[in-house]
Amino acid sequence: MDEKRFSQSDSNLQMANNARIEHTSSEGHEGDATCVAYFDGQLFSGGADGKIRIWSPELQLLATVNAHEAYIYCMAINQHGKVYSSSCDGQVHFMMPPYGDDSVQELFRCDDAIQAMYCDGSVLYTGDDKGVVTTWTNDRMLFKYSLVEEVKSLAGEQNLIYTVRDLDVVVSQVAEGKSGKYSNKAVIPGKSPLQLLGPLVDGKRSYLAFTDRSGMGLQLVNNLSQQRYSKIWELPDCHEWIVNALCGNETYLYSGGYDKKVKGWTDLGAGKPKALGEVEVDSCVNSICCGANNTVYIASSDGYIRSAKFV
Template sequence: MKVSVNASNEDKHDLDVNHLIYVKHKLYSGSDDGKIKVWTPDLKLLTEVQAHPCSVYCLTASEDTLYSSSNDGTVKTWTLDDLKEKKTLLNQPNFEFWRVAWSDGYLYVGDDQGNIRVYNNEVYYGIMNIAEPVKDMAVDGHILFTANLDIIITDVKLKGKNLQCINRINIYGKAPLTLAGNTLCFTNREGRDIIVHEKADEKNWKELTQMKGAHELIINSLAGAACNGKVDLFSGGWDKNVKRWSIEGNKIEYKGSCDLGFTVNTLILGENDTVYAAGENGYICRIDGK
């Protein structure tokens, strides 16, 4: 693993980067400077917008729309191609919207008070409360995974007139979390161990393996993908390292690391065995796995 390219000092964000997504051969970044920036795969800046007056916490995307959430109490929508503002979908100044996730026509919005609002094709559908702030979130079909000081798995009923949900299980752990292949990956409460569970309702999401002391300091982000029956998992955090792991069956194996020189807040997989990392002081880089 090695850093192959960095965003230039002239183009990078002015403050910490909180979130990355990779969509249709482009990288999108959201930062504490309130800006969203769009990059080529080799980190050439394509466009940017002052999306919010304060922090952009999270980004997600449908086929043609980018969604951004902020501590200014809004969720906004943008054209995916050129970042033209479409509308403010949600404006609630008493809330901080920490996470957004889009799946199969539904947008999920998680806030600092444990609420998750659900929109169907941008029309408000309903709200649920999971009793703790939504620090991280992922969706797989009708199953919603949320994390702060527990991993909460919720079955969301999307067919009726009104939103219904059933809590399936709470797992002792902590954000961040990621879904990769048939696995659910997250950290322990201390934030330095990686825990891997099976992503299967019928098997009650049983634990597969753990990696004790995966990082010396707290892990801030996990990202993974499945290929040929194996899961490649990447982790990064306060120790300024990005590490690569291979998960197969009930085993997790260390595959290498890269010292970036900055605190890592967010990771996302790109194409051709690449991963993007971003965080402290606006730094963004691409790491090549081969």
């Protein structure tokens, strides 16, 4: 498919006004709400206070877990509902339902910052500031891959590892066998964050989304092997400030950042995305995730959690 590039002023990309904030949490984290993840009818938020809060879909607080003694960087949830979280003191913890202080266990600790994690089924991927990606299954380490540069965003699928290193998105193919070796399959100009999304085809997501090198525009490329990561479209300067949060599903892509806005997009594979609208958040958007019934959950720098609807 030919690459499509659109300016923010393109009349077909003007934002609709259907998007709205539906709920705001009655209380927040102490400091930033740093990450959110949704699983099986519950929302999990991590914060600078080291706590993981568990919410109903309508953002009623169900539980507060003292997961860490330090700032939480990120979370990931596997197919069994095991919640992994990393903190700035180099520790990665996990918990299983029923979630609570007594269920928190340590997976490992290190001298490096684990700033990115991702779950694909039962496999956990962790990436650190030294450029090492580690894969885990059943809470046992499988392999370590030294990708040289700091891992700022991370995903994994089948035998592929997707990372962002400064100004490039890198797709690495893992060698078969117990070698820990890999080869670069693609290097694409772009920045963190990245997001796998779109319909599943032979166990792989159809699209890979990430920001352009300015950090304020979005790009979408084909993720299926026969398409060789060809660019579908590019939206330069679709945000006024740096984008630092993406989420998506089979149909929609959402983006949020320092401009205190979350925006939605659809018709992703049609060559020209359709803008769904935008919501204003009162503070910087740190993390977003997709929930049920086309709900988007937002973690922001004021410590509060919000839910938004775009369709």
